[in-house]
Amino acid sequence: MTTILLVDDEKLVQRSLEKTLLRAGYDVLTAADCRSGWEIFQTNADTIDLAVFDLNMPDFTGLNKPGAGLDLLQKVLEARPALPTIVLTAYDEVNKARDAMALGARAYFVKGREQGLVELIQGILGKQE
Amino acid sequence: MKASHTTGAERQAALLQASARVSRSIASILDLNLLFNRTVDIICDEFGFYYAGIFLIDETGEWAVLKAGRGEAGRAMLAERHKLKIGGNSMIGAAIQHRSGRIALDVGKEAVFFRNPFLPKTRSEMALPLIAGDEVIGALTVQSEIEAAFSDDDIAALQTMADQLAVAIANARLHRQNQELLRQAERRTRLLQAANKVGKEVTSVLDLDKLLPKMVDTIVEAYGFYYAGIFLVDESGQWAHLRAGYGQAGKAMLAEGHKLQVGGHSMIGTCIHLNEARIALDVGEERVHFKNPHLPHTRSEMALPLAFGEKVLGAVTVQSVEERAFSQDDITSLQTMADHLAVAIHNAYTLQALEAAHAEILRNKVYEALTAATTEAIHWIGNKALPISMTIARLKEDLADGQPDLVSLSEDLDLIAEASEMIVQVKEQLIGQAREQKPRPVLLVDVLQAAIRARGISGVEIQIAPEAAYVMADSTQLARALGNLLQNAAEAGASAILVEARADAKGQVYLTITDNGSGMSAETLEKAWTPFFSTKSDHHGLGLPAALHVITQLQGQIQLHSQEEVGTTVHITLPGARPAPAELSGAPSILLLDDDDDWARFFLAALPTARRADTPAEADLVLIDQNLTGADFDTLIAQIRQAGLVEKTIVLTAAMDVDRMTRLLRLGLRDVRLKPYSPAEISALWQA
Numbered sequence: 001m002t003t004i005l006l007v008d009d010e011k012l013v014q015r016s017l018e019k020t021l022l023r024a025g026y027d028v029l030t031a032a033d034c035r036s037g038w039e040i041f042q043t044n045a046d047t048i049d050l051a052v053f054d055l056n057m058p059d060f061t062g063l064n065k066p067g068a069g070l071d072l073l074q075k076v077l078e079a080r081p082a083l084p085t086i087v088l089t090a091y092d093e094v095n096k097a098r099d100a101m102a103l104g105a106r107a108y109f110v111k112g113r114e115q116g117l118v119e120l121i122q123g124i125l126g127k128q129e
Numbered sequence: 130m131k132a133s134h135t136t137g138a139e140r141q142a143a144l145l146q147a148s149a150r151v152s153r154s155i156a157s158i159l160d161l162n163l164l165f166n167r168t169v170d171i172i173c174d175e176f177g178f179y180y181a182g183i184f185l186i187d188e189t190g191e192w193a194v195l196k197a198g199r200g201e202a203g204r205a206m207l208a209e210r211h212k213l214k215i216g217g218n219s220m221i222g223a224a225i226q227h228r229s230g231r232i233a234l235d236v237g238k239e240a241v242f243f244r245n246p247f248l249p250k251t252r253s254e255m256a257l258p259l260i261a262g263d264e265v266i267g268a269l270t271v272q273s274e275i276e277a278a279f280s281d282d283d284i285a286a287l288q289t290m291a292d293q294l295a296v297a298i299a300n301a302r303l304h305r306q307n308q309e310l311l312r313q314a315e316r317r318t319r320l321l322q323a324a325n326k327v328g329k330e331v332t333s334v335l336d337l338d339k340l341l342p343k344m345v346d347t348i349v350e351a352y353g354f355y356y357a358g359i360f361l362v363d364e365s366g367q368w369a370h371l372r373a374g375y376g377q378a379g380k381a382m383l384a385e386g387h388k389l390q391v392g393g394h395s396m397i398g399t400c401i402h403l404n405e406a407r408i409a410l411d412v413g414e415e416r417v418h419f420k421n422p423h424l425p426h427t428r429s430e431m432a433l434p435l436a437f438g439e440k441v442l443g444a445v446t447v448q449s450v451e452e453r454a455f456s457q458d459d460i461t462s463l464q465t466m467a468d469h470l471a472v473a474i475h476n477a478y479t480l481q482a483l484e485a486a487h488a489e490i491l492r493n494k495v496y497e498a499l500t501a502a503t504t505e506a507i508h509w510i511g512n513k514a515l516p517i518s519m520t521i522a523r524l525k526e527d528l529a530d531g532q533p534d535l536v537s538l539s540e541d542l543d544l545i546a547e548a549s550e551m552i553v554q555v556k557e558q559l560i561g562q563a564r565e566q567k568p569r570p571v572l573l574v575d576v577l578q579a580a581i582r583a584r585g586i587s588g589v590e591i592q593i594a595p596e597a598a599y600v601m602a603d604s605t606q607l608a609r610a611l612g613n614l615l616q617n618a619a620e621a622g623a624s625a626i627l628v629e630a631r632a633d634a635k636g637q638v639y640l641t642i643t644d645n646g647s648g649m650s651a652e653t654l655e656k657a658w659t660p661f662f663s664t665k666s667d668h669h670g671l672g673l674p675a676a677l678h679v680i681t682q683l684q685g686q687i688q689l690h691s692q693e694e695v696g697t698t699v700h701i702t703l704p705g706a707r708p709a710p711a712e713l714s715g716a717p718s719i720l721l722l723d724d725d726d727d728w729a730r731f732f733l734a735a736l737p738t739a740r741r742a743d744t745p746a747e748a749d750l751v752l753i754d755q756n757l758t759g760a761d762f763d764t765l766i767a768q769i770r771q772a773g774l775v776e777k778t779i780v781l782t783a784a785m786d787v788d789r790m791t792r793l794l795r796l797g798l799r800d801v802r803l804k805p806y807s808p809a810e811i812s813a814l815w816q817a
Contacts, residue, residue, distance in 0.1 A: 010512050010515070010516075012513075012515075012516035012544050012547060012548050013512065013515050013516050013519070015516070015540075015544060016515075016516040016519040016520050016523070016541075016544055017519070019520075019523060019537065019540075019541070020519065020523060023523070023526075056508075058664070063650060063653060063664055064653075064663070064664035111515055
């Protein structure tokens with residue numbers, strides 16, 4: 001079973017994405033900020049196959065911070081450099097995409113097209129296999 | 130009296146007597162022209178001479194200039210500016226040079242006589258020096274149609290008179306000098322006063338549109354000039370624009386947008402270009418003078434540069450109807466004044482630049498704030514709307530499958546409902562605080578309690594000084610604002626929230642809400658007032674902007690101070706209030722269902738005939754405080770319905786909520802009203 005770590009602070013978005021991913025046949029672990037996302041990653045480091053991080057959410061201190069998702073991305077990739085990661089954001093922003101890719105994210109995805117996300121995940125995991 | 134028909138002794142006596150009369154009549158004349166004319170007339174009338182004239186030595190000391198002459202001949206010679214060389218071959222010239230009287234008894238034989246075409250009948254002439262003290266100041270000529278009219282004795286008699294005349298001239302001159310000195314002293318005093326006034330104004334008035342007109346008025350009035358104007362150089366440095374001008378001429382030129390080219394032919398243009406004063410004492414002869422149709426009487430003009438350091442900011446023009454109007458004193462004091470003025474203009478420019486910079490910063494800040502707010506709003510709405518589109522996509526898939534999972538489908542519908550509900554709520558959050566406020570004296574503690582209860586916040590301690598009990602506010606909106614602030618404190622994890630209020634002598638109420646919650650970072654604090662900015666994903670980020678809007682509309686102020694891990698303090702200033710006392714009469718029997726709280730105590734103090742109770746009982750009017758804590762509100766309403774009192778019951782609330790009001794009215798209650806906070810408002814409960 002493929003396990004995906006999904007970190008997004010928007011409760012409804014998180015649940016909706018979770019449902020879409022579950023339906024696509026993935027196991028989903030969820031968190032709502034950098035701190036809890038990092039904790040869940042640490043306890044499940046070996047089983048997580050792919051991580052999806054929201055770009056803007058509460059940082060490690062719990063305060064909302066634009067681009068906090070990149071902090072978590074960096075930390076996770078330091079621990080597992082080969083882990084496939086995708087960064088989500090609510091609106092398109094080229095500079096942030098560039099930052100995310102520079103940090104080692106496999107893809108950058110603008111929220112709102114769930115099926116697109118599933119296809120993206122399938123593509124990334126397929127390549128890896 | 131004719132000189133030729135009398136004996137020597139008689140003539141002598143007559144001449145002496147006439148001399149004495151002339152002396153008496155001229156001794157007190159202080160006007161020189163009058164003195165001269167009167168003297169020549171008296172000499173001719175008293176002695177019967179053909180002509181008399183007075184010469185004074187000019188500034189060069191070389192010429193004796195005719196100052197007065199008898200009759201037509203005198204007028205004609207004065208018109209010709211008749212003058213005689215001292216030491217020349219005239220009798221006058223000789224009398225002055227030798228300081229002694231001279232007689233030409235038969236003019237045809239006298240070598241020194243000057244043949245004068247205006248006085249053809251002269252046959253005898255006497256010239257007497259005018260000596261005041263040791264100084265010869267001129268000479269007197271007396272002429273007769275009779276040959277050999279004068280004897281040496283006559284010289285002695287007339288010389289006495291000439292000496293008196295010289296004294297009178299000296300007196301008149303001295304008087305004139307004194308007058309001039311006095312005039313100068315007065316003028317100096319006036320100039321000093323004007324300089325003082327200018328000095329004060331240039332330091333206190335920074336608005337050039339006010340300062341410059343005052344300056345021109347002060348200059349004209351203090352110096353008694355015809356006109357003064359102030360020009361300032363524009364940004365291009367090419368034109369000097371008139372910015373203030375005296376009187377009607379000034380007004381007309383300002384209306385015409387009068388300007389002069391820097392470095393052009395005008396005095397102002399040259400003065401600015403060269404950074405030096407220009408003076409045209411007789412404007413007709415001055416090449417650089419600008420012939421101005423608005424100032425036709427100008428005969429002297431001065432242009433003074435307004436220079437600050439090396440930079441010439443403009444120039445002052447000062448004009449007079451007199452030729453050679455400017456004394457060295459004038460020039461010095463006006464230039465000092467101009468220097469002060471230049472400093473003031475420089476200061477005003479600096480202030481303008483600062484204000485412009487400030488306005489630009491403000492504009493940028495507003496733009497930034499608007500951009501931030503718009504971005505936050507778009508982000509927020511996008512985030513809230515996102516689950517709707519995601520869920521709808523999933524629902525469509527489910528339905529296409531033909532085997533929908535009802536549990537999942539139901540959850541999806543809940544997701545859509547919750548997301549859309551949040552978006553809908555924002556409307557009230559955005560528009561609610563913008564509704565028109567109806568400020569009235571409100572009991573601060575009651576509004577606070579209403580806000581606390583409505584938001585379900587615990588751990589709040591309220592300390593309100595008696596003089597801060599009432600503020601001028603719309604209770605619904607103030608409850609909204611305070612509720613937002615208290616909710617922020619509670620959500621920051623505060624275990625204690627202290628609300629304090631005190632008032633100053635002017636009746637201003639200072640309210641502080643201090644919490645021991647997590648506090649805010651400097652970055653968060655900076656964004657805290659931005660709509661849609663929130664550190665919590667399930668918040669709309671409108672709480673603080675709404676509070677700011679409400680408090681500002683109430684003519685109050687609000688500030689945030691916060692420190693991470695320490696807590697936040699909100700400082701609010703609101704206008705204090707005092708409800709007007711009033712005697713209440715004609716009240717029906719009233720039952721008040723309420724806790725024994727501050728508002729209930731206020732109510733019962735104002736209306737002692739009312740009763741307070743915890744359960745419903747018979748009365749003409751039943752009032753329920755919506756903010757009661759001692760009993761459950763809904764249970765109380767049920768009891769009222771059971772007792773058949775719904776139509777007599779009015780629910781009182783500090784903060785009106787349309788949904789809640791509609792629900793209560795549907796139950797058949799008489800009314801839902803804003804809580805009264807003054808005796809007059811209480812009486813309105815049964816009078817309406």
